Structures are given as structure tokens and as C-alpha cells.
Amino acid sequence: MRHARDGAAAAMNAASRILVARGKNEPQELENPDVAWGQRARDGVWVPTKDGQRLHFGIDVAAADTVAQVLRPSLRVFVGVDLDTDIVAQTTDNGVRLLTVIHGPDAPSEFRFAVSLPDGLALESMPSGGYDVVHLRYGATVGRLYNPWASDSMFRQVKADYTLEGTIVTMRVQHADAFYPVVADPHYAR
Template identity: 80%
Template sequence: MRHARDGAAAAMNAASRVLVARGKYEPQELENPDVSWGQRTRDGVWAPTRDGQRIHIGIECSAGDQPATVLRPSLRVFVGVEVDTDIVAQTTASGVRLLTVLHGPDAPTEFRFPLSLAEGLALEAMPSGGYDVVHLRYGATVGRFYNPWASDSMFRPVKADYALDGSTVIMRVQHSGSYYPVVADPLYSR
């Protein structure tokens, strides 16, 4: 258990430094009774939509059976989800963020988040590079995956974007030549 706590502390430190540098407009960690985290990494999270439904965001990784290190009800760390990679998972007032911390050049460049949408909901690509969760009957946006950002330890931007493979959102991070750790932020909000 000591190793998991040390890994969680390293991931939290990296994520915190980058979030502080990004400024006060970042979504803040907050308990949200409409968000429900699974026990294992692959279980991911159930998050609310604006119309009262829920979506499931999975975390597809090689260490999918690993339990989270729960620091607070609204904050957990998935240590070692991939080579040189941790995920700091935060609950926010309106959704979740999955701060992906890459500790070295051997970390993957793609991260997969399989989605399960309630009946009548679909993903729609946005010009910003994000995806809206749209209610098909009414055409209303009921949730949003904001375009991801990434930053290295020198607070330089690192190219990050999304691709879609069926119902799986793939975050791509081009971190070659970066100063580590690199933090990338998939953010979902209703």
C-alpha cells in the first residue's frame, strides 16, 4: 500500500502544480452526489447529464483491475494505469475530470475512455475539438467533453486532442520532447 500512496502523492503534486499555474478558472474539486465512482480503474465513473440521465465513462487501461487510492470522496488517484502514467480523478460541481499524468517518455500517447450513453443520447463532434452529449429527440446539449489540454512541467502547452472510435473517446497526447511530468485533462461537464 505504501507504493500506491507514494504514486498517488507524486501524481497529485504534478497535477496540482499545473492546475495552480493555469489559474482560477479551472473547475474546482467538489463533492457531487450525482457522480458515482467505480471501485476499480476500468469501472470508471457515472456522471450526470443536464436532463437527469447518466452517462458512464470507463477508463480502458492495462491496470484496469487496480483499485483507486481514495484521498477524499471527491478525489481519487489511479496509480500505474499504464507505463509511467497515473490518473487523478476529480469530482466537480457539474461532472468529472480525469487528469492524466505522464511521468516519462515511455508513457502512451493515446488514452481510451469507453462511453455508455443512456437511450436517446448521442455524441456530436464540436468545432472546438470536444464532443457534446446531445439529446436526439430535442437536439439539446445535455453534457460536454471539453477539448483536452495538456501542459508539461515547464508549463508549456503540449498538443492534445480527441478522436472517436465507436463509442470510445480517445485522448491523444503528443508528449515527445516535453519536460515531465506532462498533465493532460479530459473534462466532462453536464
């Protein structure tokens, strides 16, 4: 078993390399007082919507009681949340990223995020493959879960998509023929 500090460093290194290769248009890590992280993976994160409400993303993983290693207020790493899997969680200026780092072929290919929406909001599937958070009374989009992307260590695209069942958003990553580590990015912004 990897030492937790080594695991955090490996996850950060993998995520950083791929984000740098993707370029400057990626959302940047930034402190955001409107985002509140829980201590454990299952506790997830509370994020704001454009209309001032808050929704919750729980990280539904095998080791849901994994405690975050807080590297700075806007960055934490959940090491070993599943077999060969870590999550690098970033706060951005208008949301969060849950960079899922897959270290090997034995890692799962599905990652679940439990979404709790306030009354009057719903997830609406978009043609892009993401989900808009829609205010039911006004029809306005107040947040967005962007279509996930995934990339392997050779910077090749890896197929990733979402499914929605009830209040669980599942990110599927087809990493079987990839070069590891693979990084997948569920990203929410208001």
C-alpha cells in the same frame, strides 16, 4: 516499482502544480452526490446529464483492474494504470476531470475512455475539438466533453486532442519533446 502511496503523492503534486499555474478559471474539486465512482479504473464513473440521465466513462487502460486510492470523496488516484501513467480523478460541481499524469517518455500517447450513453443521447463532434452529449429527440446539449488540454512541468502547452471510434473516445497526447511530468485533462460537465 513505486510504492502506491508515493505514486499517489507524485501524481497529486504534478497535477496540483499545473492546475495552480493554469489559474482560477479551472473547475474546482467539489463533492457531488450525482457522481458515482467505481472501485477500479475499468469501472470508471457515472455522471449526470442536464436532463437527469446518467452516462458512464470507463477508463480503458493496460492495468484496468487498478483500485483507486480514495483521498477524499471528491478525489481519487489510480496509480500505475499504464507505463509511467497515473490518473487523478476529481469530482466537480457539475461533472468530472480525469487528469492523466504522464511521468516519462515511455508512457503511452493514447488514452481510451469507453463512453456508455443512455438511449436517446449521442456524442456530437464540436469545432472546438470536444464532444457535446446531445439529446436526439430535442437536439439539446445535455453534457459536454471539453477539448482536452495538456501541459508539461515547464508549463508549456502540449498538443492533445480526441478521436472517436464507436463508443471509445481516445485522447492523444504528443508528449515526446515535453518536460515530465505532463498533465492532460479530459473534463466532462453537464
